[in-house]
Amino acid sequence: MKQLFLLIPIAILAGCGSSSTSKIETFQQVDRLSRPAVNEVFASVAGDRHKINNEIAPSQDGTQLANDIQNFMTNTAGRSQATTDVVKAVLVPDVMVADLNQTDSAAYLGSETGGATGGKFGGxxxxxxxxDISLGVVFGKTVSALGLAADDKKDIPTLTSDNVGASGKHFTSTFPYLGEPR
Structure with missing residues (x-):
């Protein structure tokens, strides 16, 4: 406890500056990535769509990213409007959702799908x-397998994986949870 009291004055002094002028810093957001593969799949580099989605706030995803999903899913991937609507409902806004009122374990897209991916907590x-989960939603049968829309039979199985496994072999049960590099 004695060591803690010695550190507090040092921390306070370290925060004190001798400059009498205040400098206001402004930052420009150049990238935003919550869910891997979302902006990368749906927003093209043409027309700066990828850049625009990186620089906007999540509150603007309802028009910007949703339009990119609509265009890609129906025109490029040839998916049904029902599947497209589910994808927009689940992926917009592009933020990681965690329902702290839930007591089950984390499950990617869990909160957004009402627990269809394994739990309602999310994260x-x-x-x-x-x-692979994201690619399965876009190009696979994930939406229909979860009972969120009828199977439109427009899946492209060869595009449902990046072929890089999420093997648990390099994870540990203690912080920092990552094992030795392979």
Whole structure:
């Protein structure tokens, strides 16, 4: 306890500056990534769509990102409007959702799907293969398998994985939870 009291005055003094002028700093957001593969799949580099989505606030995703999802899902991927509507409902806004009122464990897209992916808490576990899950939503049968829309039979199985596994072999049960590099 004695050591803590010695550190407090040092921390207070370290925060004190000798400058008499205040400098206001402004920052420009250049990238925003909550869910891997969302902006990368749906927003093209053409027309600066990818850049625009990186620089806007999540509150603008309802028009910007939702339009990119609509265009990609129906025109490029050829998916049904029902599947497209589910994808927009689940992925917009592009933020990581965690329902702190839930007591179950983390499950990627859990909160957004009402627990269809394994739990209602949301967030993600270290072992969740979020890229494969996202690609499965876009190009696979994930939406219909979860009972969120009828199977539109427009899946493209070869595009449902990045073929990089989320193997638990390099995770540990203690902080920092990552094992030795492979």
């Amino acid at each position: 993600r576990k270290l072992t969740d293969d979020v890229v």
